[in-house]
Amino acid sequence: MAVYTDINEVDLKAFLRQYDAGELMSYKGIAEGVENSNFLLHTTAGSLILTLYEKRVEKADLPFFLGLMHHLSSRGVNCPLPLPRHDGALLGELSGRPAALITFLEGMWLRKPEPAHCREVGKALAEMHLACDGFALRRPNALSLDGWQALWAKSAGRADEVLSGLREEIGGELAFLEGAWPKDLPEGVIHADLFPDNVFFLGDQLSGLIDFYFACNDMLAYDVSICLNAWCFEKDGSYNITKGMALLDGYNAVRPLSAAEIAALPVLARGSALRFFLTRLYDWLTTPEGALVVKKDPIEYLRKLRFHRQVASAAEYGLASA
Ligand SMILES: Nc1ncnc2c1ncn2[C@@H]1O[C@H](COP(=O)(O)OP(=O)(O)O)[C@@H](O)[C@H]1O
Numbered sequence: 001m002a003v004y005t006d007i008n009e010v011d012l013k014a015f016l017r018q019y020d021a022g023e024l025m026s027y028k029g030i031a032e033g034v035e036n037s038n039f040l041l042h043t044t045a046g047s048l049i050l051t052l053y054e055k056r057v058e059k060a061d062l063p064f065f066l067g068l069m070h071h072l073s074s075r076g077v078n079c080p081l082p083l084p085r086h087d088g089a090l091l092g093e094l095s096g097r098p099a100a101l102i103t104f105l106e107g108m109w110l111r112k113p114e115p116a117h118c119r120e121v122g123k124a125l126a127e128m129h130l131a132c133d134g135f136a137l138r139r140p141n142a143l144s145l146d147g148w149q150a151l152w153a154k155s156a157g158r159a160d161e162v163l164s165g166l167r168e169e170i171g172g173e174l175a176f177l178e179g180a181w182p183k184d185l186p187e188g189v190i191h192a193d194l195f196p197d198n199v200f201f202l203g204d205q206l207s208g209l210i211d212f213y214f215a216c217n218d219m220l221a222y223d224v225s226i227c228l229n230a231w232c233f234e235k236d237g238s239y240n241i242t243k244g245m246a247l248l249d250g251y252n253a254v255r256p257l258s259a260a261e262i263a264a265l266p267v268l269a270r271g272s273a274l275r276f277f278l279t280r281l282y283d284w285l286t287t288p289e290g291a292l293v294v295k296k297d298p299i300e301y302l303r304k305l306r307f308h309r310q311v312a313s314a315a316e317y318g319l320a321s322a
């Protein structure tokens with residue numbers, strides 16, 4: 001359960017008085033997510049999500065994330081909206097953390113996505129990429145090559161405790177990516193964490209996207225590679241080409257990938273697998289025992305990384321034209 005910071009009712013009621021959000025009826029911590037503390041509130045005005053921003057979220061980046069949700073919503077993307085306080089601010093403070101109240105999005109995330117859902121996700125990702133056009137703020141990706149090096153430096157010394165030989169393998173992978181990372185692909189604002197738990201469905205219909213707290217400016221095709229990693233592998237570690245084909249078809253139907261983006265997919269997928277491996281490894285080694293969060297397995301992403309290493313071309317992901 002991702003609740004790192006506790007709140008008490010007295011402080012919460014005082015916090016709510018700064019908004020036009022009704023009277024508090026009940027609240028509870030949400031047993032999902034790993035980055036921030038989230039609470040579901042019921043007030044006389046309806047349901048709301050309260051988010052307290054934790055370790056990986058820089059306060060200076062919050063205007064980018066909250067502004068992006070407003071921008072996307074105004075362009076027809078169904079995503080939560082931060083509520084303004086009486087003084088107009090979107091951000092407040094609770095229990096010593098930056099905090100925001102955001103609208104509750106109906107739907108639930110899929111534990112077992114099928115190819116048809118992957119197609120919807122591909123479409124929604126491309127629509128989001130197009131809708132981000134014109135968003136005025138910029139945020140460089142703190143978790144790209146430089147960030148990976150810094151993160152790895154914090155874990156490398158203990159990596160072999162998790163799996164023997166890891167230190168050498170990841171060191172080699174980073175060196176490869178330093179040389180092979182694409183430079184001239186189309187860029188824009190990317191979600192950067194569009195995993196199944198951040199996409200809501202009502203029945204088979206995609207109902208909205210949440211969790212924009214890794215969003216940043218980077219290569220659009222990198223976001224596609226993140227989705228291939230997050231949506232198209234089975235529990236046994238195998239890549240499901242039917243899901244990959246559906247996701248890529250869905251994306252291409254809205255924003256066709258260029259030949260250069262297609263050619264770069266295997267390297268981008270290696271990079272995105274490494275990125276999630278590294279954050280998971282760091283959390284694995286540093287999250288204190290007994291913390292109210294379910295730690296995610298870094299080895300799942302090592303396996304994905306190894307898969308991408310032997311991919312010769314994007315055709316192996318299900319791209320008919322590659
Ligand atoms: N706007 C929202 N509407 C409905 N549920 C939400 C909303 N935001 C978050 N949640 C719930 O909280 C969980 C964790 O949210 P998330 O933003 O993914 O947290 P984290 O940033 O910690 O990963 C989600 O899986 C969902 O159940």
Ligand SMILES: N[C@@H](CCOP(=O)(O)O)C(=O)O
Nearest residue numbers: 033034035193195211276296
């Ligand atoms: N998706 C990341 C972890 C970030 O958590 P989220 O709950 O914000 O999606 C991973 O799986 O490593």
